[in-house]
Amino acid sequence: MNYLPRSSTADERTKLDYEAIFGNDNGEDEDPKILAGYFLEHQSFVKALDKNRRLEIVRARKGMGKSALLSHLKYRLTEDSDPIDPEAIVIKVTGNDLIGLADFSGSDSSKIENRWKQVICKRISMEIANQIGFAASNDTMSLIEAAEIEGLKGKNLVSGLMSRIGSAIDTASKIATNGALSIATTNPTDIDTLGYEHILRRIQKSKERNVWLLVDDIDAKFVDTSEMQVRIGAFFSAIRSLAFSVEGLRARVSVRPDVWTSLRMMEDQDKLRQYITEIKWSDDHLRKIFAKRILSYLQRNGEIAYDAWNEQEDYTRIVNQIFSGQFRIGAEKGSDPLQVAMMLAGKRPRWMGQLCKQAGSAAGDFLIQQRHFDAVMSSFGQEKISDLIKEHRHQFSELQKVIDAFRGSEKSLTKFRLLSLLDRGFVNKIGASNVPHVNGFPFKTTDQIAELLFEIDLIVGEKQGKHTQFQTDPTLFSSEQNSQNKIPWIVNLSYRKFLGIQ
Template sequence: MTIDLTDDRIFGNDAGDDEDERVLERYFFERPEFLRFYDRANTLRIVKARKGTGKSALLRRTESVAKREHPSDVFVVCKGPEIFPDFSQQRNIENPVLAWQQSICARINRALGASIKVAMTDDQMSLVEAAEIDSFRGRNIVSALSDRLLKKLPVPGSGALERHRIPIGDEYQLLQRYASDESSSVWFLVDDVDATFRNTTTNKANLSAFFSACRDLAQKVRGLTLRIAVRTDVWTLLRGADEALDKCDQYVFNLRWSNEQVAYILVSKVDAYFQIYRPEIAVPGAGEAARKAHSYRMIFQQKYPWGRDKQIDSQTYIALYSQGRPRWSSNLCRAAAVKADSRGHIKIDEPDIKSVLPEYSAQRRLDLTGEHSQEYDHIGSLMQVFSGWRRSFTTQELLGRIHAEHIRKSKEQGSSDAVQLAHLLFRGGVISAVKEDGGKRAKRLEFEENPTLLTSRISLDEGYGWEIPMFLRPALKLGY
């Protein structure tokens, strides 16, 4: 039985919100922290994460779990740009928090209208005024908005139905039940709320207002469950610009994965492919672990060389180049699969991975540039100072390199503080902290594990040195 290594479905869909739900169900990595996301008693939860770590997949999974547990709830799933207020209007400029709350309530109104087959095309129907929002305090959001819609819809038998062209009959009764049902809830899930974000004072103020609006609504009304996904770099900028967001910290969950977890997700994706799309060659009757291992070995060689005389599991090898991002591991595997197929290989071997690393690494460098150019316009040229230099270095060597090769040569490019730029590189994942442990395995830290490194002038590094992560080395001409 032949297997087409170039079948994109082997490594899942890079967009978690587009993934086949059957596939996502099989490879989704459940964690205890996610239980709070699934529990509607936790009215506000925000996931922050880097691109490619699974924010969209978590929202999709939350929707799936919540629908099974609460089938009568109303679900509103949207992208940030779909609910972004018009900040060219003076009233929205003057009160951005209210503008966001009106936009959120209007979106819920349209969802309620859709559930009773009433088209919410009239702005007067969907627009919720400030006084109305304030009157919701302490009420159930579904009940309050449904009651509001009832007052705006023509009553059956009143003779106004034809004039409004709204097909209301049993639907009106349904809306009445919504209005009287204090147990109904709305799940409001927002992905890519930062999709159009630009690092300007106005943009930061407007987007910060969104999170304040959500927190206020979660406290003000009952029956509203908010789930929001935001990029780590954007949250960092917002948090630094608006002290009011410190009240949101308790609701924020930082999503990141270990190399072991990324490796497991890769194996699970391959297994899901066989279970869903190629069941005729899946292993019947085997336990989960044995089945997944067998599925994985149909695509990859089991071991890859590591160092001079070692071998490691191939999924671990791949994860080491993925920097905790499952999407990156899929990107690497997909490119290697095409290379393996062109060579006539029936499985992806280490030379196939290695041959695509230069292009893969260059793309990851572009990804980081795009992610952090909002914080510093010249992050790309800042990364260039490491090209052809060293893989690892001390703090003083790092600061000296930044000063000599970036600050002194390009004074017009902004910040002249080497420590601030070094911290940006650490925060952005361009460098990792590393400490040798008496000849044993080196201890490595990413920014999320110790964000205070490179901030205190008294102890900049706490004894850590620095290194360029493996995924960036080929792009910076530092080998593999």
């Protein structure tokens, strides 16, 4: 594709709102209709959107679209013009929301698993009660007993939980009327009484109604301790058990791959692998997503002519509404501006949007040019290194010191030079005996640290002239080719300018 320079003066075009163009940083906070306008439903999402599948675990790194997928699924289920499951009860929560409903301390995995089942049923009960107009509270909807959970097996979840909700309403009715009124004595046609009985019976008869439980960030603030491993591992065992023992429950859960591999104590991990949906974006996927974002903005705020455009046939014209001039990756000029943004942002959709917004802020009333990316890369790199450390601190507690060892280093390093840099700039400084565990294992060789840096995308390998990430070729570092110093290792473009690597 040829991206020719064009004028970028403000008086020749409508003023652009770069914040609105590149969307909310967090998919879960985006307006659902706007998100639907640019959401790309590629093949890997088919299972997550299938209402016949009881459980799906969405796995991807931060900023790759896990939250956006769950938010879009919530919209598609009941709010879309052609809903997937229009009668469903949809509950979207975070892991912290559920953890706040009970005490999860302890190390007995069977007890913690049962507690998770209790909490999940409690949260669903609260949602059902709210939907029928009963103001349920944490206290009103006490934890469901283990015997009650056993009684739910083989039954429809909604109708199975209604009897205990009815009991809660009955208790509240008696308290509110000093014992003068119970649910059994209410008249469904009398607006002056509580009138819940007919609602309960109607819902109990609805055998086909599903509950969709969408749990985002179950691994938030994960720390690699035995207690945290038991807590998160027990959650997955509990959700699998419930999904396949009761009728009408559909569970979708997001988790980071680094946390998933850290759950060494989870007995059911091999049984759960078949339910994993990996989010992986190709370069073409990312270009299409951002072309759809731009076009969605233009169609909402621009001329009627934009309505006839689409992200494939009009790709170049769409890009030229936002970007101007020659773009380059390294010495290669005439590059696609979105490809440049993609490479600079480490191929993470969230980071890519953040970088484009920062470049837009630098551009002000002008179209975004290469110089605007250049102007923000140092501050962007500092911000993303901070994010990277927070994301992977549980894998290696001294990540900041390791990253500092790369300051002012060479652009490309063989394995030998890479290990020498890490030894000189980190291991020898603190002493090998003081190096903390790497990915849960005691430190033995510097190779462990280098391989972790590849896994978290601080560095990428260069294979056949292309930057190769861990998710593309996970065994590249341990390959024979690398042991022979034939693989150059390069610090990710996102961090290079901040670290002073030319």
